[in-house]
Amino acid sequence: MNDTLSLAILVTVFFSTIRLATPLIFAALGGMFSERSGIINIALEGLMLTGAFTAAVATYELNSPYLGLLCGMLAGGFTALIYAIAVIKFEADQVVAGTAINLLMLGLPQLISGAVYDSSGSTPQIEKQFLLPEFFNINLASLLAFLLIPVCWYVLYKTPFGLRLRAVGENPAAADAAGVNVIKLRYSAVIISGILAAAGGAYLSIGQSSLFTRGMTAGRGFIALAALILAKWRPVPVLLACLFFGFTEALTIPLANYRLASGENIPVQFVQIIPYVLTIIVLAGFIGLSRAPKALGIPYNKEK
Amino acid sequence: MKILREILSPLVAVALAFVVGAIIILLIKDNPFETYRILLANSFGSAKDIGYTLFYATPLIFTGLAVAVAFRCGLFNIGAEGQLYVASFATAWVGIKFGGTIVGDVDWSWTSLPSVLLVPLCIITAMIAGGIWGAIPGILRARFGSSEVINTIMLNFIGIALVSYFTQYHFKNPGPILETAPIGKAAWIPQLHEYFSFIPPDVPLNFAFLIAVLMCLIVYVFLWKTKWGFELRAVGQNASAAEYGGISPGKQIITAMTFSGALAGMVAINEVLGYRHNYYDGFSAELGFLGIAVALLGRNHPLGVFIAAIFFAVLMRGEIFVDAFTRYVSKDIGLILQAITILFVACLQKYSKR
Numbered sequence: 001m002n003d004t005l006s007l008a009i010l011v012t013v014f015f016s017t018i019r020l021a022t023p024l025i026f027a028a029l030g031g032m033f034s035e036r037s038g039i040i041n042i043a044l045e046g047l048m049l050t051g052a053f054t055a056a057v058a059t060y061e062l063n064s065p066y067l068g069l070l071c072g073m074l075a076g077g078f079t080a081l082i083y084a085i086a087v088i089k090f091e092a093d094q095v096v097a098g099t100a101i102n103l104l105m106l107g108l109p110q111l112i113s114g115a116v117y118d119s120s121g122s123t124p125q126i127e128k129q130f131l132l133p134e135f136f137n138i139n140l141a142s143l144l145a146f147l148l149i150p151v152c153w154y155v156l157y158k159t160p161f162g163l164r165l166r167a168v169g170e171n172p173a174a175a176d177a178a179g180v181n182v183i184k185l186r187y188s189a190v191i192i193s194g195i196l197a198a199a200g201g202a203y204l205s206i207g208q209s210s211l212f213t214r215g216m217t218a219g220r221g222f223i224a225l226a227a228l229i230l231a232k233w234r235p236v237p238v239l240l241a242c243l244f245f246g247f248t249e250a251l252t253i254p255l256a257n258y259r260l261a262s263g264e265n266i267p268v269q270f271v272q273i274i275p276y277v278l279t280i281i282v283l284a285g286f287i288g289l290s291r292a293p294k295a296l297g298i299p300y301n302k303e304k
Numbered sequence: 305m306k307i308l309r310e311i312l313s314p315l316v317a318v319a320l321a322f323v324v325g326a327i328i329i330l331l332i333k334d335n336p337f338e339t340y341r342i343l344l345a346n347s348f349g350s351a352k353d354i355g356y357t358l359f360y361a362t363p364l365i366f367t368g369l370a371v372a373v374a375f376r377c378g379l380f381n382i383g384a385e386g387q388l389y390v391a392s393f394a395t396a397w398v399g400i401k402f403g404g405t406i407v408g409d410v411d412w413s414w415t416s417l418p419s420v421l422l423v424p425l426c427i428i429t430a431m432i433a434g435g436i437w438g439a440i441p442g443i444l445r446a447r448f449g450s451s452e453v454i455n456t457i458m459l460n461f462i463g464i465a466l467v468s469y470f471t472q473y474h475f476k477n478p479g480p481i482l483e484t485a486p487i488g489k490a491a492w493i494p495q496l497h498e499y500f501s502f503i504p505p506d507v508p509l510n511f512a513f514l515i516a517v518l519m520c521l522i523v524y525v526f527l528w529k530t531k532w533g534f535e536l537r538a539v540g541q542n543a544s545a546a547e548y549g550g551i552s553p554g555k556q557i558i559t560a561m562t563f564s565g566a567l568a569g570m571v572a573i574n575e576v577l578g579y580r581h582n583y584y585d586g587f588s589a590e591l592g593f594l595g596i597a598v599a600l601l602g603r604n605h606p607l608g609v610f611i612a613a614i615f616f617a618v619l620m621r622g623e624i625f626v627d628a629f630t631r632y633v634s635k636d637i638g639l640i641l642q643a644i645t646i647l648f649v650a651c652l653q654k655y656s657k658r
Contacts, residue, residue: 040453042382042453042457082647086647086650086651090650090651090652090654091653091654092647092650092651092653092654093650093653095380095382095453096596096600096646096649096650097646097647097650097651099382099593099596099597099646100597100643100644100646100647100650101643101647102593103590103593103594103597103639103642103643103646104639104640104643104644104647106590106636106639106643107636107637107638107639107640107643108328108636108640110634110636111328111332111633111634111636111637111640112332114632114633114634114636115332115333115334115632115633115634116332219461222457222461225454225457226454226457226458229454267469267472267473269465269466269468269469269472270469272461272465273461273462273465273466276458276459276461276462277458277462279454279458280444280450280455280458280459283444283448283450283451283454283455284444284447284448284450285448285450292451
């Protein structure tokens with residue numbers, strides 16, 4: 001292999017890494033807010049789909065990716081509110097309710113696009129000029145995602161909201177005694193997670209591609225969840241984990257064309273599973289212990 | 305009274321789901337009554353309808369039981385999807401290797417076993433492969449305390465990627481579709497229309513349905529009539545109390561997850577031995593996740609699982625007709641109603657406990 005070719009591959013992998021990490025960063029940061037407040041968010045996948053679908057429809061109808069992104073984020077926030085009501089008000093099991101949201105968002109976008117556009121396969125193609133813009137090969141959404149890391153770090157560690165959020169996730173009763181409104185805080189955390197996850201989904205439909213297709217997140221919500229665990233629920237490691245996961249996915253593209261000396265190619269599946277295997281290993285405590293917020297998954301009820 | 309309370313909340317959940325579904329149908333400017341009539345009226349009208357409904361219910365009974373067994377031990381098996389994929393591929397592999405499969409002019413098999421040996425071997429393979437894929441998160445939970453929820457999700461992706469690799473690179477049937485070569489005919493299990501003349505021959509309902517019913521019984525006996533089942537449930541109710549009473553939670557967790565995985569793996573009996581006669585990449589379409597819904601709606605009881613699986617199968621059967629015979633509503637309405645039902649069941653759980 002000559003040098004220019006390998007440089008070209010390196011550049012491609014670099015840009016694909018950023019491209020592929022972008023939706024993960026949004027969703028993982030979203031998950032961070034929810035889980036730091038003590039609410040498991042298996043629903044990230046469904047929230048991303050909500051954002052992807054709504055953004056695609058709104059961008060197509062309004063001819064503006066910014067309005068599209070905004071609508072997507074609002075829809076994500078709204079769906080997250082439904083999830084929040086289920087798990088906070090009704091104390092529904094968080095894993096079950098999250099699974100329900102994920103299944104719902106596999107069906108609902110199809111039903112709507114089938115009724116409105118007479119095609120349940122996908123939403124109509126958006127013209128290139130109305131997609132999220134790119135600067136030097138980097139999408140606006142990617143820039144926003146990178147910007148979000150310091151913002152979230154600041155919010156989580158340097159603001160009263162962040163302090164309360166962490167307190168509620170660790171020991172809600174103590175936080176309550178100290179005057180924090182646990183319920184209200186958890187609602188806002190889950191809604192923020194919906195808005196962010198939806199932004200990640202929106203990037204998929206109006207940035208990376210130009211329409212919504214069924215289940216287009218293809219498990220990215222779960223990968224984001226894995227990244228969040230690998231990052232031990234902290235913003236800067238979230239960036240690194242998402243970049244790493246983006247990188248392993250980016251590698252599959254040149255690998256598909258690369259042939260070993262024996263003429264065989266390296267199966268992409270072996271590269272694809274790296275993030276998942278790594279998550280299992282980390283979770284088992286082989287590479288430093290990944291400790292979840294203490295109150296994660298436990299509904300808060302004052303009387304108990 | 306107790307039974308009444310047990311069935312009340314699932315019924316309320318289903319009713320509420322249909323109300324929300326009706327609102328959604330109205331919003332897309334279609335007629336909910338007509339839609340629901342089409343959705344529900346095509347499942348039991350004829351022998352063909354019933355046959356298809358039971359055929360759709362079969363894998364859901366297996367995954368529903370799988371999730372229910374884990375639930376009873378206080379565990380979440382979100383990994384039925386991965387377990388059933390791994391098991392289905394393993395079953396197809398045995399069906400090829402021991403079934404005398406010939407692709408083109410090349411004999412892919414090691415030997416040709418007779419049906420009487422090959423079918424049991426395939427069924428055991430399905431259970432073992434699914435069981436192993438379920439045992440891994442069980443062991444990780446028991447040994448390292450790591451969340452089985454996350455691990456089963458991760459193992460779904462790993463399992464699906466691995467079987468897709470083996471299918472693509474080693475056992476692919478020539479042609480554009482990602483599926484394995486067919487299993488030997490000796491591995492096929494009988495279709496029920498061969499025994500019951502009232503079932504039309506085009507209905508794929510097969511022996512796997514009877515095995516599913518049998519598994520409902522076995523799970524019931526296991527959970528409520530054996531010492532092992534008692535210990536498993538004791539851990540599910542209160543792990544530290546069970547441990548104080550001399551029951552090892554770790555052992556029960558591994559047992560529960562292995563049994564759960566084996567049950568999910570049994571989907572392969574219907575899919576591979578009874579229906580497609582090969583492994584078809586991506587066949588499941590959320591069967592594993594719907595198992596969570598089936599278990600929950602069925603209150604984690606085998607009889608409830610059976611009924612809930614039939615109900616979900618009715619929706620799966622009916623949605624095809626809805627797609628064809630309504631103006632705007634697509635077949636996605638089935639999945640939507642299932643999802644909303646789960647959400648309501650989860651919300652109502654708080655009230656039915658008291």
